[in-house]
Amino acid sequence: MPDKRVVFDFDISFTNRGGIQGQDFRLDIAADTISDQELADYIVTDMQLLMVGKVDILNKYYMEEKHKRQPINQLRDDKYIDLSHTIFDGLVTYKGLPSPVICDYLSREQSKANYEPGTEFQIGKIEMVTNTGTYIDCPFHRFEHGKDLSEMELERFADLEAITINAENAIEINKSYFTGKEIRNKAVLVYTGWAKHWNTTQYFENHPYLTAEAAEYLKECSVKLVGIDSHNIDDTRGKSRPVHTILLGAEILIVEHLCNLDKLPKSGYKFNAVPPKFKGVGTFPVRAYASFNS
Structure with missing residues (x-):
């Protein structure tokens, strides 16, 4: 061109x-x-x-x-990278959980009765479980007395120095993927490539996950947050969830169902995933994104 x-x-x-x-x-x-x-x-x-x-x-x-x-244009396009999946009516994020219902509470046609000609509004209505789309987990998700969304400081969700860990094509992601990396006090985003199966039946089966050993190492290194572009950060074939237990027990946030991690550099960017300030909720969808200095 x-x-x-x-x-x-x-x-x-x-x-x-x-x-x-x-x-x-x-x-x-x-x-x-x-x-x-x-x-x-x-x-x-x-x-x-x-x-x-x-x-x-x-x-x-x-x-x-x-x-x-x-x-x-090139300078502007590279400033942000969206790392979130789109949530739509009927989306299945986690097999066995209900999909969201997204509809009108007040339609534009109905609103015409309330305003002068040519003035219309839409008020939407959403019914969904909190584990929908790309979402963040706080300690309350796992622990009854853990901090919920409203109790976590805003700086825990925004402008986090981040690093990308390449675990493409791996299923069991162990400690070796993180050793020798500058991860302390950072958001650690694990790229597996699994997001390519999003919204398919394959997405739920034999997905990549972190081991308990890896979670313990991340805890020892005092990381701020761990994200993954997979169905779950834990192995879901059994009933235990050691990664959630270890990370959330240390108030290390978890973001699951990320996407576009292949577009990220190894480091030199910030990660953002801010949820609404709900009381009594430990998980909620986020508009996760990477930001770069201009």
Whole structure:
């Protein structure tokens, strides 16, 4: 694909009065097009502007020209990587547990009776178990007197320095996968490749899991959180759950059913998985993602 460049004028107003304009501004882009909002955000950030109000992008057009620096779309696309599965009506996350019911509580058609013509709203209704989609486990999930979602400090869920452990094609993930790695005080994300089976019957059978020995080692290294792109962090063929017991007993959070871990580097990013602040709940879906410095 030929290198593309966007050419445009801009008019920026400041909230404390005044403004600046630019004509025939040119930027390299990675795709064929770029939105006005993306251009506005880039200009404000790149020029380190403060007190910015309205930004108008004017007379925009595209041209083919060899790039002179890294395209701005590429910089933006790499800032976040979504690590969560989509939750939809009827999804089976854990065989034997009910799937979510997602529907209208108040439909747009019903709302018309409450507002002036042309004004409509939708209020949704969701019925589901807390172990749905990509979710995080707190100590209360395993222990009656463990901390629930509302009792865990916010910093336990966000901006965690992270490391990716490659255990692709492994089933039993033992201590050896973690030895010699810089894991202390980090979120440890275990990539197995199992997410490719998501929403299939194969996802539930013979899935990758951590051993108790691995969990004990992670506990000894004082990791903050352990995530996996598999059906369960424990071996579900028996009735014991030693990994949950060891990690949650040490207040090390667990995130299961991750995805896109193959897109992550070995390190140099932060992990985020923030749930709602529920009392009396130890597990809940999260929008898990990796973030990178700009």
